[in-house]
Amino acid sequence: MKLNAQTTLCCVIGNPIDHSLSPAMHNAGYKAKDLNYVYLAFRVGNVLDAIKGIRALGIKGVSVTVPHKIAVMQYVDRLGDRAKQIGAVNTILNENGKLVGSNTDCDGAIKALEGNIALSGKKVVLVGSGGAARAIAFGLKEKNADVLIVNRTLAKAKELAKATGARFGDLSMLDEIKTSDVLINATSVGLSNNGNDRLVPEEMLHKNLTVFDIVYNPQETNLIVDAKEAGCKIIYGYKMLLYQAVTQFELFTGSTAPVSVMEEALLKGLRG
């Protein structure tokens, strides 16, 4: 990669940021497509200051991660419909000085799912009602899936279900997995630093079920291991991370993303 006075800068802002795999994915993509771009990670405490910096330096594209996805909304010039619906921005595109906030998490999840199963009319159990579940729920609605949102805190499931036209229930409703086509874990249960526990009893899994666990660290969560044993089709959590970056790459560069190159870079980063 040759850097010079014409190099276009993109970046990710978040806090903490030093474990972000976005620079590896985006830079591998730029290299493969021979684009004069570079992508860096910035640890940002004050979002408004970062936004001023983006404007002042003409940074072309920005990925936004925890904890800034909501706060950043008030500082951009325009919000895409998805970002408005979901209530979070994970992407900023600098269009000749105007900052446009959008959300590619939704796209990322739907692309990951639709690579394996057409969602229209399918019975989907979505577990969780946090930020990630919210992005996925709006995507499922758009694909006309028949969605049940299940969450430990019922009030949050109810609110999300109301916004997306889904049904809802507490964890006792997990039983519906037995008659469903797709199960999505959008909770943090399964994360290595959470003890890699499981929410879904093994006996609910069956071979006609596609299981998508958005947890990607570890890759083989207990849910994924159980699902493989039950003969389910599985979708690893890293695919959502990959495809949200693929959509960002295309927005930032106007070029088709080299998906397999970005996937390889991501998997290499995940393996450490």
Ligand code: ATR
């Ligand atoms: P994110 O933005 O990554 O989705 P979040 O907004 O903190 O993170 O949401 C975490 C989700 O995981 C929530 O749905 C949460 O359930 P509650 O709404 O009841 O808090 C769910 N979650 C986390 N730990 C859980 C646990 N031990 N059992 C069941 N659900 C859990």
